Amino acid sequence: MAKVLGMGNALVDIIIRIENEQVIDDFKLLKGGMKLVDPGFIERLLAACSHLPHDKAPGGSAANTMNGLANLGMEVGFIGKVSDDHFGKFMKDDMITNGIFPILMQGVAPTGIAVALVTPDSERTFAVNLGCAIELVPDDINLDMFKGFDYFHIEGYLVQNHDLLRKAVKLAKQSGAKISLDLASFDVVEENLGFLNEIIRDYVDIVFANEEEAKSFTGFDPEMALHEISRISEITIVKTGENGSLVKHQDKVHKISIIEANSIDSTGAGDLYAAGFLYGLSTGLALEKCGQIGSLLAGKVIEVLGAKMHKNIWQNIVEKVKEIEKA
Numbered sequence: 001m002a003k004v005l006g007m008g009n010a011l012v013d014i015i016i017r018i019e020n021e022q023v024i025d026d027f028k029l030l031k032g033g034m035k036l037v038d039p040g041f042i043e044r045l046l047a048a049c050s051h052l053p054h055d056k057a058p059g060g061s062a063a064n065t066m067n068g069l070a071n072l073g074m075e076v077g078f079i080g081k082v083s084d085d086h087f088g089k090f091m092k093d094d095m096i097t098n099g100i101f102p103i104l105m106q107g108v109a110p111t112g113i114a115v116a117l118v119t120p121d122s123e124r125t126f127a128v129n130l131g132c133a134i135e136l137v138p139d140d141i142n143l144d145m146f147k148g149f150d151y152f153h154i155e156g157y158l159v160q161n162h163d164l165l166r167k168a169v170k171l172a173k174q175s176g177a178k179i180s181l182d183l184a185s186f187d188v189v190e191e192n193l194g195f196l197n198e199i200i201r202d203y204v205d206i207v208f209a210n211e212e213e214a215k216s217f218t219g220f221d222p223e224m225a226l227h228e229i230s231r232i233s234e235i236t237i238v239k240t241g242e243n244g245s246l247v248k249h250q251d252k253v254h255k256i257s258i259i260e261a262n263s264i265d266s267t268g269a270g271d272l273y274a275a276g277f278l279y280g281l282s283t284g285l286a287l288e289k290c291g292q293i294g295s296l297l298a299g300k301v302i303e304v305l306g307a308k309m310h311k312n313i314w315q316n317i318v319e320k321v322k323e324i325e326k327a
Contacts, residue, residue, distance in 0.1 A: 002282035003075040003148060005177070007141075007168055008062030008155035009133035010080030010104065011112040012087040014046070015055040015267060015306045018117050023048055024125050031119070034126040034157075034185050042129050045115055057308045058094040059114055060133070061155035061184055064268050064307040068275025068297055070099040071314045072321065074282065077101040079145060081136040087111035105140050107132020122263040122302060138167040146175035151282055153274065156184025156213075159192045159199075169203035180206035182274050183213040190216045201232040206281070208274050210239045222246060226253065235287070237294075239273060247291045256291035259299035268307025272297035276321075285325065292324050 018024070021031060027045055029035050037045075046054075058067075066076045078095060082088030082104050088111040095102040112131035116124045141164070146152065152172035158165050172179050181204045183189050189196060196217065200207060207229055209217065214225035222238045223246065229236045230248045239245045247254040276297035280290030300317055301309060309317075 002150035006062035013059030064271035
């Protein structure tokens with residue numbers, strides 16, 4: 001079976017369900033977006049939400065995708081940077097428990113934290129202090145880390161670190177891996193358009209984008225954006241929320257439906273879609289089935305708070321994946 005390596009910001013997610021958008025407005029956050037903040041901001045935000053229930057889970061986009069793949073029985077690894085603190089230990093232990101091979105360097109600043117505010121409409125708004133995650137530098141990675149992996153998956157939040165990303169994709173190609181990139185956030189796309197075009201054109205084989213990210217990248221609505229991105233990417237996926245997703249390879253477009261779900265939190269939906277799709281791709285399934293497995297995982301994760309699902313849910317998912325594989 002193919003092996004998948006992920007690289008991204010190693011963050012601990014603190015997930016809070018809020019009753020209305022007041023705290024988003026008070027802290028001048030953009031609903032549905034991601035804002036980079038300092039540790040003091042995180043402290044003030046947590047204090048303002050202290051009366052609300054919190055959930056804590058290892059997170060970061062690429063780490064969530066690797067967790068999904070590991071729970072589907074694949075061999076996966078993850079490159080990131082954490083601190084020698086409580087959150088860093090929490091993250092490493094969770095990866096090992098879930099079958100992820102951790103390639104975690106030690107940083108100077110504290111381990112990164114992402115506060116996810118979940119509104120009643122299931123939308124999530126992030127305030128993120130990257131901590132030592134941004135201390136990951138080109139000299140931290142080498143070819144040996146990539147050897148033996150068939151796919152290399154990158155989260156778009158790393159796009160701001162141009163030198164790191166450029167070295168990583170070169171090493172991945174040198175090792176013979178296919179490269180997938182999740183665009184991750186429309187604001188990151190807007191700020192790095194030229195660099196993204198270069199990296200996707202020269203190195204990336206598989207692009208994941210939601211409709212906002214696709215529009216930020218191309219200026220077009222989903223279907224036209226799909227065709228535009230496909231000019232520089234071998235396989236392109238544009239996720240369109242309740243309308244499902246569009247998958248294009250060469251001249252063929254597949255329209256993938258969502259599954260019925262009781263949505264309470266959209267955190268991790270895109271990450272788990274990528275996990276399902278990459279699982280299907282790496283096991284040789286047709287692209288339509290890859291998309292169906294992606295939709296299955298995305299539909300299941302939005303029914304729970306946060307991006308992690310219990311083992312009993314994963315057992316049900318694995319059974320349904322087998323049904324899709326046999327169909």
